Amino acid sequence: MDRNANILIVEDDSTLSFGMKRALEKDGHNVRTVETGEKALQVINSQLIDLVLLDIRLPQMDGFEVLERLKEIDPQPIVIMVTAFFDVPEAVKAIRAGAYDYFPKPFDNDAIRQKIRKALENLRLKQEVDILKQQQKEKFPANMLFGNSPEIREVQKIINLVATTPRTSVLIQGESGTGKELVADAIHNASNRRDKPLIKINCSAIPEQLLESELFGHEKGAFTDAKITKKGIFELANSGTIFLDEISSMKMALQPKILRVLETQSFRRIGGTQDINVDIRIIAATNRDLEEMVRLGEFREDLLYRLKVMVIDLPPLRNRESDILPLAKLFLEANNKEFNKSIQKISPEAEKLLSQYSWPGNVRELKNVMERAAILCSGTIITPDQLPLELKPGKGKSIAFASSAISQPTPVTTVDTDSANQSLEDMEKKHIIDVLNKHDGNKSKAARILNISRSTLREKLKAYGIS
Numbered sequence: 001m002d003r004n005a006n007i008l009i010v011e012d013d014s015t016l017s018f019g020m021k022r023a024l025e026k027d028g029h030n031v032r033t034v035e036t037g038e039k040a041l042q043v044i045n046s047q048l049i050d051l052v053l054l055d056i057r058l059p060q061m062d063g064f065e066v067l068e069r070l071k072e073i074d075p076q077p078i079v080i081m082v083t084a085f086f087d088v089p090e091a092v093k094a095i096r097a098g099a100y101d102y103f104p105k106p107f108d109n110d111a112i113r114q115k116i117r118k119a120l121e122n123l124r125l126k127q128e129v130d131i132l133k134q135q136q137k138e139k140f141p142a143n144m145l146f147g148n149s150p151e152i153r154e155v156q157k158i159i160n161l162v163a164t165t166p167r168t169s170v171l172i173q174g175e176s177g178t179g180k181e182l183v184a185d186a187i188h189n190a191s192n193r194r195d196k197p198l199i200k201i202n203c204s205a206i207p208e209q210l211l212e213s214e215l216f217g218h219e220k221g222a223f224t225d226a227k228i229t230k231k232g233i234f235e236l237a238n239s240g241t242i243f244l245d246e247i248s249s250m251k252m253a254l255q256p257k258i259l260r261v262l263e264t265q266s267f268r269r270i271g272g273t274q275d276i277n278v279d280i281r282i283i284a285a286t287n288r289d290l291e292e293m294v295r296l297g298e299f300r301e302d303l304l305y306r307l308k309v310m311v312i313d314l315p316p317l318r319n320r321e322s323d324i325l326p327l328a329k330l331f332l333e334a335n336n337k338e339f340n341k342s343i344q345k346i347s348p349e350a351e352k353l354l355s356q357y358s359w360p361g362n363v364r365e366l367k368n369v370m371e372r373a374a375i376l377c378s379g380t381i382i383t384p385d386q387l388p389l390e391l392k393p394g395k396g397k398s399i400a401f402a403s404s405a406i407s408q409p410t411p412v413t414t415v416d417t418d419s420a421n422q423s424l425e426d427m428e429k430k431h432i433i434d435v436l437n438k439h440d441g442n443k444s445k446a447a448r449i450l451n452i453s454r455s456t457l458r459e460k461l462k463a464y465g466i467s
Ligand SMILES: Nc1ncnc2c1ncn2[C@@H]1O[C@H](COP(=O)(O)OP(=O)(O)O)[C@@H](O)[C@H]1O
Pocket: 143, 144, 145, 146, 147, 174, 175, 176, 177, 178, 179, 180, 181, 182, 183, 327, 363, 364, 367
């Protein structure tokens, strides 16, 4: 199939599509051209098409709509979207919408021929790999807590231990993005409650008055808006698990009621006079230091001690560096699947950037960075070009502190800012970094501005250790 593919070109500019058709026919492909989305869908409906070159700007139905409807008719064909100019958000949108790849206009026909050759080759490889993979069992459940650092292994141990207890409550502590919710899922799924509900509620996202009635429900007439009796999640989650996310946001007035459920496994609806008994495990999570909040008089000590029976601490990602690259590779594999890519590895320079970064947003940030990189990567290797600027030294790292949301840039360089005290080399280094930063790390642009060739710039970057 990497020889004679059936290719459909959807392009309203007939000069363009004619040139492409001729170029692709040279490679032995069967090529059809159409000028509108409607006609493209008719062809997809009636013929076997392997690959579609789809312009985004089309009269009437635009490329995104064509893509969506095409996928409904036949998910098989590879779709390469043609974007009008190099527009990253549009390219990202195309890939998210299920396109295999994008190609910016204006382009030369040789480049597009090469891209198509690669796409067809990748498709063939992917089909082979898919068959192999199907023969193996899924090695990895989608949302498993992954990592091999001593810290994560310890967490896994505690999860398994807690899961065997019938209703011991758990307090999960860690910065945002460290995997607290994932741990809650893992505990629930490993426990005997796995077939019962796991209800999650984010205490910071719901106004105080509403939170109480969400949790405990209310009797008809308990307050003005209570027109009917309503069950709260403590009733709805009976026999299951409740995950109270960001419990530090829970107001002091509500805290004793939670304490009471923890102690007696019973509660009353708002306005109710009867105790309702439930069987529930409570898992709470916080990214603030509750001990400190107790000292500040913002959190009840008795509730903290009741929650603290079992504590799971999720260390920030920067403190378990050995997890960074394995996680990056795990996400890369997931992205390959999702975006139909065959990225094989991360270059050593990119690995270095990933390992050295401070990850204030922790695993969530790493996951997003890898998704973006996979989308931007058109080859088989992730390179620093596809990583965001904040990972690159010279852009200023930010450090997040465990107990607060403050983040501060660390000094970028210790070079004396008074230029009269600087060596020529320091000045040059600083100037190169400034120019690169000003142009979003674009090396071609920087080279032009510095009036040196790209290869000279590359040598200087290497010499100064700028990546
Ligand atoms: N150890 C891990 N292995 C795999 N994915 C993880 C891990 N830790 C976090 N994640 C992923 O990172 C994202 C953030 O995790 P989440 O549990 O929501 O963090 P938190 O609740 O601490 O903010 C989720 O997409 C989650 O699946």
